[in-house]
Amino acid sequence: MKLTCFIKETVFDAARILTTKEGIKSLYGVSLYRNAIYLMLDSAITAIAGLFFWVAAARLYATESIGLASAAISAITLLGTISSLGLGFALIRFLPGSGERSCEMINSCFTTGGILSLALALVFLAGLPFWSPVLLPIRNHPVFFITFVAFVLAYTLFSFARVTFMAQRRAGFVLFQGIIANLLRFIPLVLLSAVFTTFGVFASWGIAILIGGAAAILLFLPLAQTGYRPLPTVRRKIINDMLHFSLTNYLVSLLALASSSVLPLMVVNVLGAEQNAYFYIAWMIGIIIATIPTAITTSLFAEGSYDERMLGNQVRRSLKFIFLLLFPVIVLTLLLGAKLLFLFGSAYSQNATTLLWLVTITALPLSINSLYYTVKRVQKKMKSVVILNGFIAAVTLGLSYFLLSQMGVLATGIAWLSANGIVALLIAAGWLKKQTLLT
Numbered sequence: 001m002k003l004t005c006f007i008k009e010t011v012f013d014a015a016r017i018l019t020t021k022e023g024i025k026s027l028y029g030v031s032l033y034r035n036a037i038y039l040m041l042d043s044a045i046t047a048i049a050g051l052f053f054w055v056a057a058a059r060l061y062a063t064e065s066i067g068l069a070s071a072a073i074s075a076i077t078l079l080g081t082i083s084s085l086g087l088g089f090a091l092i093r094f095l096p097g098s099g100e101r102s103c104e105m106i107n108s109c110f111t112t113g114g115i116l117s118l119a120l121a122l123v124f125l126a127g128l129p130f131w132s133p134v135l136l137p138i139r140n141h142p143v144f145f146i147t148f149v150a151f152v153l154a155y156t157l158f159s160f161a162r163v164t165f166m167a168q169r170r171a172g173f174v175l176f177q178g179i180i181a182n183l184l185r186f187i188p189l190v191l192l193s194a195v196f197t198t199f200g201v202f203a204s205w206g207i208a209i210l211i212g213g214a215a216a217i218l219l220f221l222p223l224a225q226t227g228y229r230p231l232p233t234v235r236r237k238i239i240n241d242m243l244h245f246s247l248t249n250y251l252v253s254l255l256a257l258a259s260s261s262v263l264p265l266m267v268v269n270v271l272g273a274e275q276n277a278y279f280y281i282a283w284m285i286g287i288i289i290a291t292i293p294t295a296i297t298t299s300l301f302a303e304g305s306y307d308e309r310m311l312g313n314q315v316r317r318s319l320k321f322i323f324l325l326l327f328p329v330i331v332l333t334l335l336l337g338a339k340l341l342f343l344f345g346s347a348y349s350q351n352a353t354t355l356l357w358l359v360t361i362t363a364l365p366l367s368i369n370s371l372y373y374t375v376k377r378v379q380k381k382m383k384s385v386v387i388l389n390g391f392i393a394a395v396t397l398g399l400s401y402f403l404l405s406q407m408g409v410l411a412t413g414i415a416w417l418s419a420n421g422i423v424a425l426l427i428a429a430g431w432l433k434k435q436t437l438l439t
Helices: 003-019 021-028 031-060 063-083 087-097 099-126 133-140 142-167 171-183 186-192 198-224 236-270 273-306 308-342 346-361 363-379 383-407 410-434
Strands: none
Touching: 031 063, 031 171, 031 186, 031 198, 031 273, 031 308, 063 099, 063 133, 063 142, 063 198, 063 236, 063 273, 087 099, 087 142, 087 236, 087 273, 087 363, 099 133, 099 142, 099 236, 133 142, 133 236, 142 171, 142 198, 142 273, 171 198, 186 198, 236 273, 236 383, 236 410, 273 308, 273 346, 273 363, 273 410, 308 346, 308 363, 346 363, 346 410, 363 383, 363 410, 383 410
């Protein structure tokens, strides 16, 4: 089928599914859609809980505290991703065919990532005067120091548990894990506000991740994986076999994460904590919208790894599903973005609405890019994925840094949209030229 004909068919199919009861019911009967729905529900709950969390935080804590806490949280997600060595991608790709080695593979990944996360957290804290002096209060306060290290470990294991469920095509457990973590955020947020400033916001986020990860590993994984027990294990042969695939994906994930995790550190150091608070809230909402294509392509990766022969059909289904869900969300956000930010306070609406619009629109080219990357991951052809992600990271960070002092936080949105838009145009041109989505 020619790509142009497929695009027309996609539009009509999406309209039929959206407007008929039978069409909506049919979504849940397909494994690709069902797991994507679970992942999107998890993202939606995280988004709603996150919205109320940051609204409550903005009311209970000073703007500067929000800026510092968000930068510390971004540092944790960056360190957690670095600690994974890309083994999460390898789990999704190889766990379905691992047979009796499944439990050892899971525990080896958990143990390797956990040890590395502790080491990197300590290195990060030791080097704060060099790469982020504004976060020195973390190192100087003993409780802040200890909990930061513990939360980096917790985030790493939390993330590994998620990808394990995805690899097993049991994304329902991802949803349960997310519900637990998100519901627990608010109790310490309120209780700690009377005693702490920045630490109260930071600790509330970290405690929720810690408990959510523990529930996933101790309760849900034994249900999803027959015979699983959480034991510290490192099987060198298993890790070595996975590393060839994982390290390439590791590089890609670091390049992709550079934009979302380094930008808050860049903004807080160039513009200050108050401007970083405006940036972070708008960026968080915009990135939540991008979880629609991310969830769908993650489910596509699991399905393609399970049966590569069906990849072409699953790619077409994924594109239809993205089209069905993403456009209405983008339109609503463009119309209501200013009012949404007003929930955090009038200053957020005044300073971050245009940035929110830019990050929201970026979900369109990001969808094309994510679909292309997933196909290449299943095919184990990662060279172009590394190059394109490197380009996006370089343009996003470089252009942001160059424009921040002149345009403020708006510079990050311009850079993010420009980088992803250029790459999407290159990918779409290749698809159109070869008339296939599997190029």
